[in-house]
Amino acid sequence: xxxxxxxxxxxxxxxxxxxxYPERVQPETRQRVLEQALELGYVPNLMAGNLAxxxxxxxxxxxxxxxxxxxxxxVLGMQRAVSEHGYKLVLMLADTMAQERAAxxxxxxxxxxxxxxxxxxxxxxxxxxxxxxxxPVVESWTRGPVMDMGVxxxxxxxxxxxxxxxxxxxxxxxxxxxxDGPASRRFVERIPAFQEEMARAGLSGDLVHxxxxxxxxxxxxxxxxxLLASAPDLEAVICPTDIVAAGVVFECQRRxxxxxxxxxxxxxxxxxxxxxxxxxxxxxxxxxxIMGSQAIxxxxxxxxxxxRGPRLADTGFTxxxxxxxxxxxxEAAT
Amino acid sequence: xxxxxxxxxxxxxxxxxxxxYPERVQPETRQRVLEQALELGYVPNLMAGNLAxxxxxxxxxxxxxxxxxxxxxxVLGMQRAVSEHGYKLVLMLADTMAQERAAxxxxxxxxxxxxxxxxxxxxxxxxxxxxxxxxPVVESWTRGPVMDMGVxxxxxxxxxxxxxxxxxxxxxxxxxxxxDGPASRRFVERIPAFQEEMARAGLSGDLVHxxxxxxxxxxxxxxxxxLLASAPDLEAVICPTDIVAAGVVFECQRRxxxxxxxxxxxxxxxxxxxxxxxxxxxxxxxxxxIMGSQAIxxxxxxxxxxxRGPRLADTGFTxxxxxxxxxxxxEAAT
DNA sequence: GGCGGTCATTGTAGCGCTACAGACACAGGT
DNA sequence: ACCTGTGTCTGTAGCGCTACAATGACCGCC
Numbered sequence: 001x002x003x004x005x006x007x008x009x010x011x012x013x014x015x016x017x018x019x020x021y022p023e024r025v026q027p028e029t030r031q032r033v034l035e036q037a038l039e040l041g042y043v044p045n046l047m048a049g050n051l052a053x054x055x056x057x058x059x060x061x062x063x064x065x066x067x068x069x070x071x072x073x074x075v076l077g078m079q080r081a082v083s084e085h086g087y088k089l090v091l092m093l094a095d096t097m098a099q100e101r102a103a104x105x106x107x108x109x110x111x112x113x114x115x116x117x118x119x120x121x122x123x124x125x126x127x128x129x130x131x132x133x134x135x136p137v138v139e140s141w142t143r144g145p146v147m148d149m150g151v152x153x154x155x156x157x158x159x160x161x162x163x164x165x166x167x168x169x170x171x172x173x174x175x176x177x178x179x180d181g182p183a184s185r186r187f188v189e190r191i192p193a194f195q196e197e198m199a200r201a202g203l204s205g206d207l208v209h210x211x212x213x214x215x216x217x218x219x220x221x222x223x224x225x226x227l228l229a230s231a232p233d234l235e236a237v238i239c240p241t242d243i244v245a246a247g248v249v250f251e252c253q254r255r256x257x258x259x260x261x262x263x264x265x266x267x268x269x270x271x272x273x274x275x276x277x278x279x280x281x282x283x284x285x286x287x288x289x290i291m292g293s294q295a296i297x298x299x300x301x302x303x304x305x306x307x308r309g310p311r312l313a314d315t316g317f318t319x320x321x322x323x324x325x326x327x328x329x330x331e332a333a334t
Numbered sequence: 335x336x337x338x339x340x341x342x343x344x345x346x347x348x349x350x351x352x353x354x355y356p357e358r359v360q361p362e363t364r365q366r367v368l369e370q371a372l373e374l375g376y377v378p379n380l381m382a383g384n385l386a387x388x389x390x391x392x393x394x395x396x397x398x399x400x401x402x403x404x405x406x407x408x409v410l411g412m413q414r415a416v417s418e419h420g421y422k423l424v425l426m427l428a429d430t431m432a433q434e435r436a437a438x439x440x441x442x443x444x445x446x447x448x449x450x451x452x453x454x455x456x457x458x459x460x461x462x463x464x465x466x467x468x469x470p471v472v473e474s475w476t477r478g479p480v481m482d483m484g485v486x487x488x489x490x491x492x493x494x495x496x497x498x499x500x501x502x503x504x505x506x507x508x509x510x511x512x513x514d515g516p517a518s519r520r521f522v523e524r525i526p527a528f529q530e531e532m533a534r535a536g537l538s539g540d541l542v543h544x545x546x547x548x549x550x551x552x553x554x555x556x557x558x559x560x561l562l563a564s565a566p567d568l569e570a571v572i573c574p575t576d577i578v579a580a581g582v583v584f585e586c587q588r589r590x591x592x593x594x595x596x597x598x599x600x601x602x603x604x605x606x607x608x609x610x611x612x613x614x615x616x617x618x619x620x621x622x623x624i625m626g627s628q629a630i631x632x633x634x635x636x637x638x639x640x641x642r643g644p645r646l647a648d649t650g651f652t653x654x655x656x657x658x659x660x661x662x663x664x665e666a667a668t
Numbered sequence: 669g670g671c672g673g674t675c676a677t678t679g680t681a682g683c684g685c686t687a688c689a690g691a692c693a694c695a696g697g698t
Numbered sequence: 699a700c701c702t703g704t705g706t707c708t709g710t711a712g713c714g715c716t717a718c719a720a721t722g723a724c725c726g727c728c
Contacts (some may be wrong), residue, residue, distance in 0.1 A: 011708045016686060026706065038459075041466020046443035047381035047390075048684035051713050056381075058440075078428045088440045091425040093413045106392075106422045109380035125372075132375020163648070217610030223528075241605075250610050273607065276551030276584050317696065335713065345678050350716060360676060382714035385683050 001044070007036040010146050019044050050111060057087045059299055061106030061116040062094040069268045074140070077292025078116065085300045096182055097123040108133055113297035116140060120150075121185045136302040138295040139187065141286075149302065149311040151163050151294045155186070156193035159285045161319045162266050163197040165282070169327045171236035174198065174205035177223045178247075179240045180293045184213055187240050189314070194238070195278040207231055211244065220247020234263060236325070245272035245281050251322065264325040279323035291315045335378070341370040353378050384445055391421045392635055394441030395427040395450040404603045408474070412450060419634045421447065431457040442467055448504045448633035452476060454484075455519045472629040475520060475620075483636065483645040485628045489520070490527035494617045495653045496600050497531040498573050499616070503661045505570035505598050508532065509541035511557045513574045518547055521574050528572070541565055541593040542617075545578065548654025554581020567596060568591070575606040576601035579615050583658065598659040613657035625649045 005012045010029060017024045018033040025033070036042075050056040063071055075091070082089040092107065094100035101123045107115060108129070112286055114136040130137055130147060137148040144150050159176075166174050178187035178196040187210075195205030209226050211219035223244065227234055239245035245267030252259050259265055259279055267274050267283040274281030294313050301307045339346045344363060351358045352367040357562055360368070362582045370376075384390040397405055409425070416423040426441065435457045441449060442463070448470040464471055464481060476486040493510075502509050507580035510528045512521040521544075529539030543560050545553035557578065561568055573579035579601030586593050593599055593613055601608050601617040608615030628647050 011683090013686080014706090015706055016684095017707085020627070020686075029706085041463055042466065043439055043442045043463070045385070045445055045684055047385050047445055048713090049443075049686070051379070051381050051385055052684075052686040054686090054713065058444075066703080075427060088436075088439075089426065090444075091427070092423065093409060093425070102422075105377055106380070106424075108377045109383075110392075110424075111379055111381055129375055129377070133377065167712085216606045221610075246607075247610060250612060253612050270552045273580075276555075276581060278584060278587050346714090347678055347716080348676085350714095351677085354716075358676075363676080379714055382683090383716070385685085386716040388683065388716090633719075 001042065004033065004040055004042045005055075006035045007040065008033045013244045016066040020049070024226050027102065056111050056113050058112045059087050059089050059109065059111040059114050059116065059296065061089060061091050061101075062100055062103045062107075062118065063091055064095055064100075064118050070271065070286060072288075074288040074292040077289035077294075078296050079292075080289075081293035081296035082302075083099075085296070087300065089296075097121065097126070101126045104130065108135060113303050114138070116295045116299065119186050120144070120146060136299055138298050140291055143314070144312050146310065146312065147311075148300045151230075151291050151298065151315055153191050153286060153315050153317040158268075158317050158319065159190040159193040159238070160197045162170060162282075162284065163194060163322065165319065166236045166238070166264055166266065166325060167197075167201050167203075169236075169264060169325055171327075172203060173207070173231060173233050174203070175209060175227050175231065175234060175237045176205075177219075177227075177237055177239050177244060178208065178210050179213045179219075179244075180210035181212055181214075190240075207234070211240075216243055217247035217250060220244045220249070221251035224248050224251045236264035236266070238266045239268060241269050242271035242281055243269075244281055245283070245324070246271075246277055247272050249277065249279070249281075260324050260326055264327070266325050274322070282322045282325040283320050285318040285320050287315050287317060335376065338370045338374055338376045340668075341374065342367045350378075354383070356448075377543065382638045390445050390447050392444065392446045393423050393448050393630065394437075394446035394449065395423060395425050396434055396437045396441075396452065397425055398429055398434075398452050398513065398617050403427060404605065406622075408622040408626040411623035412630050413590075413626075414623075415627035415630035415634075419630070421630075421634065423630075431460070433453065435460045438464065442469060446470070447637050450633065453482060453520050454478070470633055472632050474625055474629050477648070478646050480646065481491065483632045483647075485625050485632065485647045485649055487625075487649050487651040489622060489668065491525040492651050492653065493572070494531045496616075496618065497528060499653060499655060500570045500572070500598055500600065500659060501535050501537075503570075503598060503659055504584040505661075506537060507541070507565060507567050509543065509561050509565065509571045511537075511553075511571055511573050511578060513547045513553075513563075513578075514544035514546050514631060515546055515548075517584070524574075530590050530619045541568070550577055551581035551584060554578045554583070555585040556586045562616040570598035570600070572600045573602060575603050576605035576615055576617055577603075579617070579658070580605075580607050580611060583611065583613070594658050595658055597624075598661070600659050602656060608656070614660040617654050619652040619654050620647050621651060621662050 001012050001015050005015045014025055015033050018030050022030055061202050079089055092103035094103045104126050116138045118140055120139050120142045139146045139150045142150050142152040143154055189207055198205035209223050211223045243266050248265050249259050257263055267281040270283045270285035294315050298311055335346050336351050339349045344450055348359055349367050356364055423608045426437035440458050450472045452474055454473050454476045471482040473480045473484045476484050477488055478484050525542055532539035543557050545557045552622050561595040571582060579599050582599050583593050591597055604617045604619035608617050628649055632645055
């Protein structure tokens, strides 16, 4: 900074102001400073700046995996919102709670202005740490209870709507596939909603099967295999993601089971593949991008002191009905 | 830090050492400090630390999009390698050159130890800036020429191998689909290799069609449409990604074109969908995870002064032959 | 008993920047 | 001539930490 100041014939403070408060310095002076900065390859040291100012315009986020296209849109939403507010978004990967804890510590170490985490399953230490440092935190993909603020939609209601759709189409023997494993507890929430809705129709909600996240399409094949073994009269499945649903459909094609005629398949997440494959997948669209931007909005408002206390934003969902669950005329329509 | 020091009855320096050089302080003292830190929710301020020490253990990365599963593995590889070396990885999204420039500036501002960028297409200012600050940079998914260091594989050779495979299977009318748009210039490299290899077999290499990245599966349908319009006798297509290849296959299913019998379809990237769909996709496997970890290895070695000067690591590729291009017995084998 | 060596711990200076208060020039009003 | 205000620029102190040198305390050895 000193070099730039000298080169431009001004004081260090003027260089600082040029970058932080451009309107405080005269256009010509600013111009001269910027030219010299460019010439010398000077980029203000954010670390020193934030240290001195005691605040940062960086928001941290952890993402459990970048495999899914829902997360893609979710991150896009966050990115768009941070840009609009003049913040930066830095992301760290966290597939396990231990990794999440390490990521959160690093981000606190960077003294980010706020944090966006996925879900409500966190290490005890992570939670107590966040409580102590008092950093604004948004938990996404959840309806709570949250540490501080949350964004998400009602997955129980979404599950119930999916069940009702299948029942309306005349299916009786309906199964629910979920994911299990350390980072997947959020799928478990869907079970009671599924069972309640089945019970309300006088049906059994015992066909629940869990598969690991990591197997992707393969999970669909495995789940179908297991479900058909215990229920050969299976008529419909609700999958944890469109990926699994696609896996189920592909496996049906291999086995000669007709979808949707013999088996209705509902997905979750409105992935691209669901729109493109044949038959197209019925799915729950989570409006991930809005969830991402909403998370940032909450954070920014909190940082700016415009809101305080716990918040929980409902970003809604849509049940998109497509060919994979439609009993009648499904093939004729193509 | 002072509070922790007071609470543990030691000096601030001892607290600092406890975190930065645990072996320098006696186990009991260390224990006492760590307890107090946990109690008070103290996390060392990385910014102040890095500022004082003049170095950081953070590596920055930009990713153009987190839509693809190749990038998923690539990022996983980087993450694994940074953990092994005691570094942190912070990621920023950059879909356009302008966004990349902003991300690079922010990361330089954070005074990261090194940077991993995707591809060699960068804003002029980004390149000159990186040159001036002298930060170690790895460009990935490329064979150069690079600013500093690079990792990647020979996409021309991969293209040639794909063409040869199709010719061996007896296809003559072969098309190449690529992506275009600002962030996709790397696909263009494949064109000369395609045309050369076709010419070598005495065939025309004029069937080259570009589609936008953003349309996903839809690009496949669009490309097939355009190609069939100009060449109804089309026998094979090489796609820029497995997503596009899947889109082509889905479109063929809609139109009643048999794959691979009437049309051979080769993908690129070894995405999950290519293994799971029917027919399975022939594809170029880029070994993305190794590319990610190799990028970090280069950076760490450079930072530690064990290597200097330009580097270009070849992480190789594999041509995986599956049903979507096999002329004979393709259906009988299922 | 004095000396060097080792080890745990501690002061001090300074990393690069910004908040804040002050300085200085100039305009306009009285 | 004096004051007030405005707009632009500058000096100083200090953000939280670490490098480095320095301080003791203790040990073993001649």
